[in-house]
Amino acid sequence: MRHFFLLLWLAAMPLVSEAQYTKVVLNWDPVNGVKSYNAYRCTDPTLPPSCWVLLNSSPIPATTTTYTDSSGLVQNTMYYYGVKSVSNSGIESGFSNIAPAWFGPPPPP
Secondary structure, eight states: OOEEEEEOOSSOOOOEEEOOOOOEEEEOOOOTTEEEEEEESSSSSSOOOGSEEOOOOSSSSSOOEEEEEEESSOOOEEEEEEEEEEETTTTOOOOOOOEEEEESSOOOO
């Protein structure tokens, strides 16, 4: 199985997306003072935030800094991922920087 690692710096959270043939795994550093996180996916990073799909069905706890996306992925597709933190008062931050992940065999050169 091939693994592809991509690292981009997020607003206080480095996000790593690891694309495999059956899933994409997101990992980030914790942010102090947040209640939870939300993970989002899109196939075009230029779309407005309203077009991004919320992946987690319930908030990702602040003590968890990973999320596995394995639902609805289509082979040979480039996905873009972003994470938002949620404050104790329930306010969601803006998007982190975006981490791309190619899902499938390596793209052609």
